[in-house]
Amino acid sequence: MSNSRRTMLERIAHGLADTRDSSSRVAIGDRPQEVSARLSGAGRHTLPRLDKDTTAQLIRNMESVQMSVVRLQRMTEVPQAVAFWLESEGVDGTVSVAPALADLDWSGAEELTWRSGAATGDEVASVTPCLAAVAETGSVALASGDRTPATLNFLPENHVVVVRSADIVGHMEDVFTRLRDLPELPRALNLVTGPSRTADIEQTIEIGAHGPRRMHVLIVAGD
Amino acid sequence: MEQRSHTFSLNARNALLDESLKSALGNVKEGFIAKRAEAVRLVPEWERMRSDAKALKNHVLENLDHYLLAYEESVERSGGHVHWASTSADAAATVVDICRDAGARIVTKGKSMVGEEADLNGALEAAGMEAVETDLGEYIIQLAEEGPSHIIAPAIHKTKEQVSDLFHEHHAKYGLSERLTDRRALVNEARTVLREKFRSADVGITGANFLIAETGQHVLVTNEGNGDLTSNLPRVQIVIVGIEKVVPTLEDASCLLRLLARSATGQHFSNYTSLMSGPRRTGDLDGPDAFHVVLVDNHRTDMLGGALREMLRCFRCGACMNHCPVYGAVGGHSYGWVYPGPMGSVITPAMIGLENARELPHACTLNGRCGEVCPMSIPLPSLLREHRRETFERKLQSPAARYGLGLWAAIAKRPALYRLLTRLGVSVLARAGSSKGRFRRLPFAGAWTRGRDMPVPQGSSTFMSLYRQQRRTGTGQGGAGSSS
Numbered sequence: 246m247s248n249s250r251r252t253m254l255e256r257i258a259h260g261l262a263d264t265r266d267s268s269s270r271v272a273i274g275d276r277p278q279e280v281s282a283r284l285s286g287a288g289r290h291t292l293p294r295l296d297k298d299t300t301a302q303l304i305r306n307m308e309s310v311q312m313s314v315v316r317l318q319r320m321t322e323v324p325q326a327v328a329f330w331l332e333s334e335g336v337d338g339t340v341s342v343a344p345a346l347a348d349l350d351w352s353g354a355e356e357l358t359w360r361s362g363a364a365t366g367d368e369v370a371s372v373t374p375c376l377a378a379v380a381e382t383g384s385v386a387l388a389s390g391d392r393t394p395a396t397l398n399f400l401p402e403n404h405v406v407v408v409r410s411a412d413i414v415g416h417m418e419d420v421f422t423r424l425r426d427l428p429e430l431p432r433a434l435n436l437v438t439g440p441s442r443t444a445d446i447e448q449t450i451e452i453g454a455h456g457p458r459r460m461h462v463l464i465v466a467g468d
Numbered sequence: 469m470e471q472r473s474h475t476f477s478l479n480a481r482n483a484l485l486d487e488s489l490k491s492a493l494g495n496v497k498e499g500f501i502a503k504r505a506e507a508v509r510l511v512p513e514w515e516r517m518r519s520d521a522k523a524l525k526n527h528v529l530e531n532l533d534h535y536l537l538a539y540e541e542s543v544e545r546s547g548g549h550v551h552w553a554s555t556s557a558d559a560a561a562t563v564v565d566i567c568r569d570a571g572a573r574i575v576t577k578g579k580s581m582v583g584e585e586a587d588l589n590g591a592l593e594a595a596g597m598e599a600v601e602t603d604l605g606e607y608i609i610q611l612a613e614e615g616p617s618h619i620i621a622p623a624i625h626k627t628k629e630q631v632s633d634l635f636h637e638h639h640a641k642y643g644l645s646e647r648l649t650d651r652r653a654l655v656n657e658a659r660t661v662l663r664e665k666f667r668s669a670d671v672g673i674t675g676a677n678f679l680i681a682e683t684g685q686h687v688l689v690t691n692e693g694n695g696d697l698t699s700n701l702p703r704v705q706i707v708i709v710g711i712e713k714v715v716p717t718l719e720d721a722s723c724l725l726r727l728l729a730r731s732a733t734g735q736h737f738s739n740y741t742s743l744m745s746g747p748r749r750t751g752d753l754d755g756p757d758a759f760h761v762v763l764v765d766n767h768r769t770d771m772l773g774g775a776l777r778e779m780l781r782c783f784r785c786g787a788c789m790n791h792c793p794v795y796g797a798v799g800g801h802s803y804g805w806v807y808p809g810p811m812g813s814v815i816t817p818a819m820i821g822l823e824n825a826r827e828l829p830h831a832c833t834l835n836g837r838c839g840e841v842c843p844m845s846i847p848l849p850s851l852l853r854e855h856r857r858e859t860f861e862r863k864l865q866s867p868a869a870r871y872g873l874g875l876w877a878a879i880a881k882r883p884a885l886y887r888l889l890t891r892l893g894v895s896v897l898a899r900a901g902s903s904k905g906r907f908r909r910l911p912f913a914g915a916w917t918r919g920r921d922m923p924v925p926q927g928s929s930t931f932m933s934l935y936r937q938q939r940r941t942g943t944g945q946g947g948a949g950s951s952s
Contacts, residue, residue, distance in 0.1 A: 248554075249551075249552040249553050249554040249555075249558055249765070250552035252554045252765075253552050253554050253711065253763070253765045253769060254533050254536075254537075256554075256765070256769035256770075256772075256773075257532050257533040257536075257711075257769050257772060258533060259769075259773060260769050260770070260772035260773030260774075260777075261530065261532070261533075261772065261773070262773075263773070264530065265530065276534050276537075276538070277531065277534065279531070280531050280534045280535065280538070280716075283527075283716045283717070284538055284681060284682050284716050284717065285682075286717070287717055287718070287719055288717075288719060289719050290517070290520040290521075290524070290719065290720070290722075290723035291513050291516040291517050291520050291723075292513070293511055293513050293726070294512070294513070306736075310739070344753075362753060363753035363754040364754070366663075366667060382736060382737040383737070384737060384741070389752065389754075389755065390749070390751075390752065391749075391751035391752055391753060394752070394753040394754045395696075395700050395754055395755060396700055396701070396753075396754040398696070399693050399696045399697050399700060400697070416722075417722040417725070418718075418719055418722060421718040421719065421722070424718070429749060430546065430683060430684075430685075430745060431749070432546075432744060432745060432746060432747070432748055432749055432752060432755050433696075433699075433700070433742060433743070433744045433755070434685075434742065434743040434744075435696065435740065435741075435742045436737075436740070436741040436742070436743075437739065437740060438737050438738065438739050438740075438741070439739050440739070441691070441692055441693040441739060441740075442691050442692065442739055443604045443605075443655060443691060443692045444499070444621070444691070444733070445603070445604040445605035445608065445621060445622075445623055445692075446604070446608075446623075446626075446628055446631055446651050446654060446655065447492070447495055447627065447628050447651070448495035448496070448498070448499035448500075448621070448624065449651060451651055451652055451655045453655070453656075453659070454604055454655060454658075454659065454691070454692035454693065454694070455602065455659060455662065455663075455666075455692045455693045455694045455697055456692065456693025456696070456697070456739075456740070457693075
């Protein structure tokens with residue numbers, strides 16, 4: 246439909262002809278200075294005010310959308326904390342761990358069967374790290390990559406996210422700064438804010454529509 | 469989608485007699501309206517955010533070609549393909565071609581209103597493919613063979629009992645034998661059936677809430693996670709989207725995201741907000757092998773050049789219909805096409821022709837609530853009036869209505885004559901109805917008296933005569949006439 250492309254661009258130019266001042270009436274492909282500046286500017290709009298204690302705000306917002314939160318001191322405590330939570334939820338089966346977290350001592354956690362890789366759909370839970378957690382919204386920002394496959398965020402019934410304290414940010418815009426600092430733009434950046442839900446039957450919320458039914462967050466203070 | 473907008477009055481009359489519809493629409497008021505009000509109250513910066521968003525979208529629309537080209541460049545940089553579709557038929561044909569080239573048998577879909585404009589399901593099925601809607605609401609209406617009745621809650625017109633009946637009828641082939649009545653059981657049943665579809669789909673199609681020119685990402689917002697399963701699992705990913713959805717940068721997308729969820733469902737943020745671009749990267753363990761985006765015009769460029777340009781700021785939150793008394797009484801199907809409520813009454817005539825939707829701009833009491841709650845500050849009542857003006861100008865109404873309006877206009881332009889006639893009318897009515905105090909029937913006012921009685925005027929004064937009298941005697945309070 247290469248014809249459509251030309252037709253549409255012509256129609257847009259025609260539609261704007263009356264209101265465009267002559268200085269910006271330039272040939273297509275010839276990008277006006279104002280547009281180029283805007284594209285590279287990353288200018289922020291009005292931001293909502295944050296609480297003084299962003300960690301407390303993050304936890305409050307997460308809990309308000311049915312994510313449970315536990316605070317840990319060290320990364321080495323993560324496997325046992327995952328095992329403990331799964332047991333308390335009565336969940337038994339294989340856990341898929343993001344390759345980025347596979348170096349932790351998973352075999353040391355009692356009664357935990359685990360594997361590393363993308364989701365297969367047969368696991369009962371997944372464990373993933375995150376690029377950041379956003380206090381403003383209570384979201385975890387999950388960037389896809391060879392060590393963080395995106396399917397782990399959606400297929401399993403239970404999802405555990407490991408948030409390092411240093412990765413807690415205030416606004417969504419702070420995630421974007423981190424995103425731009427990555428060596429390559431990840432295929433997917435998923436801002437996840439609580440377990441999957443639907444209100445499509447009589448406007449009444451039900452948890453666990455298509456994605457995870459339960460989400461658990463481990464905030465880790467140190468290394 | 470079949471067009472029934474030209475019979476709005478008839479559709480609305482039938483809808484008013486539908487008891488289950490009335491019960492289902494009751495949920496709009498208790499759900500959306502109260503939740504939005506609370507969500508907005510919690511953000512002191514709300515009005516500043518609204519004006520940022522308006523300025524942002526106006527800037528984008530003034531440079532729409534440049535931002536679309538920048539977006540195209542960025543998508544290609546990430547390994548994706550951009551297709552342009554100037555009509556909804558082009559859009560459907562483009563999508564079908566991509567699916568056919570991919571050898572698709574099963575196609576999963578996230579909710580897309582642009583997909584509804586193009587009747588994508590019909591086109592895919594005609595090409596021999598199974599198209600499966602995965603948003604629960606869309607899935608329900610797909611089983612019912614209906615269109616959406618709300619842009620974010622497509623099955624809002626259905627009661628739980630009706631959903632139960634639909635699953636009982638259509639899920640027997642998946643082994644469902646008992647009748648499910650519990651809401652949770654119904655959601656689980658859909659989850660189980662659709663999980664298999666997600667896993668076996670060859671192509672996944674979704675819409676997009678925003679396109680980011682800077683990065684080539686599209687933003688997809690859902691609460692169920694169905695959009696992400698649709699995007700991540702199949703071999704081929706397709707996004708179908710209107711050209712007005714492009715924004716310059718990530719920061720512009722977040723500016724709009726802050727308004728979207730609050731205005732739509734009253735959430736401070738939706739559960740899943742995903743920014744995606746291109747196919748899987750080298751080394752990635754999952755994600756599609758190919759990524760396509762179809763940019764759809766379908767009369768949007770006509771709107772750009774005319775009085776309706778402001779309507780292109782719309783990001784489809786649904787707040788206008790949630791707050792519309794007409795929508796709340798007659799439901800979305802009465803509007804007869806893809807988009808219902810105030811935004812639908814503005815967009816539908818632009819997309820299918822005013823002559824096919826001439827009653828829609830009149831499905832409005834001009835109470836103004838839609839314009840007040842619109843997060844993008846679209847002057848919906850003025851745009852509806854613009855359509856009304858054009859309806860009159862193009863002589864699209866019935867001759868009786870046209871001559872009636874013409875006659876009224878001729879009189880209203882002559883104040884002395886207007887006052888004389890209203891005084892005359894009032895005194896005739898007062899005398900004719902003096903014994904009963906109300907009229908049960910009145911000539912030329914059947915539409916009024918069918919539903920309620922008309923009170924008899926008290927005395928023979930009109931507003932203007934009372935006003936003048938009070939100015940003379942100085943009994944009026946304040947206002948232009950006070951002498952202080």
